[in-house]
Amino acid sequence: MKALMALFAFAGCAFAGEITAIPFKTIGGKDASLADYKGKVVLVVNTASKCGLTPQYEALEATYKKYESKGLVIIGFPCNDFGGQEPGTLEEIQKFCKGTYDVSFPLMDKIHVKGPEQHPLYAALSGEKGAFPGDVKWNFGKFLIGKDGKPLARFEPQQKPDSPEVVTAIEEALNK
Numbered sequence: 001m002k003a004l005m006a007l008f009a010f011a012g013c014a015f016a017g018e019i020t021a022i023p024f025k026t027i028g029g030k031d032a033s034l035a036d037y038k039g040k041v042v043l044v045v046n047t048a049s050k051c052g053l054t055p056q057y058e059a060l061e062a063t064y065k066k067y068e069s070k071g072l073v074i075i076g077f078p079c080n081d082f083g084g085q086e087p088g089t090l091e092e093i094q095k096f097c098k099g100t101y102d103v104s105f106p107l108m109d110k111i112h113v114k115g116p117e118q119h120p121l122y123a124a125l126s127g128e129k130g131a132f133p134g135d136v137k138w139n140f141g142k143f144l145i146g147k148d149g150k151p152l153a154r155f156e157p158q159q160k161p162d163s164p165e166v167v168t169a170i171e172e173a174l175n176k
Contacts, residue, residue, distance in 0.1 A: 019131075020149040022121045025109035027078075027090050032108065034121075039147050040073045041173040043161070044125070046113045047076040048085040048139035049096045056140045057101035059161040063170070064105040070174050071147065074105040074161075077121075079113050082138050086110065113141070125151060142166065146173050 020035040034042060043063075048054060064074045078093050080086040088096065090110065097103035111119040113126070113136045124130050125143045131151035132143065142155040144166075153169045160166070 019121065019124045019145070019151065022124060024077075024111065024119065024121060027094050027107040027109060029109070034145060034149060037073050037075075038149065040071050041067075041147055041170060042145040043072065043074045043166075043170065044121070044143040044145060045074060045076050045161075046079040046081075046111075046122075046136060046139060046141055047097075047107075048079060048082065049088060049093060051082070051085040051139040053138070053140040053157055054085075056160060057097060057103060061101055061103055061105065063161045063167070067170060067174065068105075072170060072174060076103070076105065076107045077113070077119075078107065078110040079139065080110060081112055081114055081136075085139060126154075144169050144173060147176065 020038070021033060023031060023033050026032050045060060047057070060074055060076070064072065076097070078086045078090075086093065093110070094107060097107060111122070113119065113122040118127065122136065126132055126134055126136055132154040138157040140157040142159065142161070143151060144153040144155070146152045152173055155166050155169075
């Protein structure tokens with residue numbers, strides 16, 4: 001696993017500067033970027049409120065609470081690209097996440113993670129010339145970004161945030 005992680009880290013080296021500078025908006029409409037989380041390990045997740053994988057919010061929140069004091073930030077990017085499973089307004093999404101799963105990690109503006117309107121952050125992560133080329137397959141795909149802003153790992157939607165692979169990668173990144 002460590003060799004695979006090292007290969008991914010090497011592959012992502014060229015992307016660190018551009019990834020941290022890519023702008024996006026918070027769910028509250030404020031300007032943001034990964035540069036705001038410099039020195040932190042970031043787990044980027046495309047989320048949806050009406051998906052079979054939506055219960056992953058619970059594990060995301062638990063993982064965030066467990067590792068937040070050690071330098072982990074989880075960032076949720078609501079996305080309606082898969083089966084129209086995030087149809088709500090930003091206010092509705094925020095209310096659902098807080099009310100149903102007590103989400104306290106940062107949520108961002110709704111974006112596209114694939115297709116012609118793909119957000120530049122996701123193009124840098126999963127685009128043809130991205131750190132981990134290949135379309136995001138569904139809601140709750142995850143990308144781990146190191147403290148230095150370099151992409152470290154990609155996890156598919158079915159890999160839960162508290163699975164051994166994801167936890168090991170997070171812990172290794174936090175200990176670097």
